[in-house]
């Protein structure tokens with residue numbers, strides 16, 4: 001077997017033991033004679049997986065019965081539209097932070113539905129950063145406020161969650177369950193599964209039931225949160241295999257223990273930032289106090305060297321290090337499942353590459 005170190009931003013690396021378990025169960029799921037991909041989403045085998053995935057997520061996030069965890073297709077991008085469709089009524093205002101590409105995408109969808117106040121905007125700034133708490137301007141009586149806790153492309157992360165004065169919603173697609181957070185402070189948290197939770201195919205949505213109830217009844221049935229709550233995310237056929245993989249990944253997270261996962265994530269990021277800070281050859285693109293522990297973005301002295309870096313890293317078993325096409329440079333995405341050995345390998349390569357080219 002020849003696994004590489006996969007630094008992809010999403011879909012991203014999954015825990016090897018989860019892949020191996022899926023492989024072992026692929027053609028005959030625990031003696032059923034069928035693959036999980038071939039069986040009814042209303043049958044008892046799938047039902048157990050569906051409910052375990054949901055319960056594991058609630059446990060990991062520390063949420064009680066006032067919350068529901070949903071699986072909704074369409075990724076995080078559909079959530080950008082569903083949120084204002086469900087809550088942003090006529091004559092109401094929603095607050096948004098725009099600190100990068102994803103925040104801007106959420107804003108754009110909300111503006112198609114209703115009135116949006118941009119509480120702070122750092123999207124175009126270089127070095128990239130999150131706005132500070134005192135530059136955020138919240139609207140009294142806003143129907144909700146929306147933040148993006150980790151800007152995946154810029155490589156910035158919100159270190160402190162703001163007090164917004166209105167119900168708080170967060171896009172945590174790229175940093176959910178990667179660091180300590182009080183999930184009970186949010187009326188809704190959502191994440192495309194393909195970064196920290198599993199493969200592509202669903203957004204995980206943790207939602208407070210009383211807030212969902214306040215939603216408008218006008219969106220079509222599939223686009224209403226209340227539908228998915230009432231039907232336990234089984235209103236229509238769910239992405240069964242994706243949810244099965246989320247079940248395995250959340251089991252793995254519970255087995256590791258979140259404290260271990262959080263400590264490993266901080267240690268992995270520190271190793272790479274330490275190399276960046278030890279030389280002028282590498283230049284981090286995020287302001288230091290906003291650096292993401294999930295997506296580490298940096299530049300080399302020239303674009304030619306960046307291309308050579310990506311090429312030679314790949315030849316050495318480290319793949320997908322090219323930065324997002326909109327910003328260039330290098331991006332090392334090191335989500336929960338990314339192994340420490342892969343970070344050590346990158347760190348050694350960075351030092352050696354600088355020696356040869358610096």
Ligand SMILES: *Cc1c(COP(=O)(O)O)cnc(C)c1O
Pocket residue numbers: 010074075076077078102148150151152171172173174192193
């Ligand atoms: C990847 C990402 C998205 C988009 O997710 P899709 O599931 O592809 O729609 C949205 N927000 C953030 C923060 C992301 O990292």
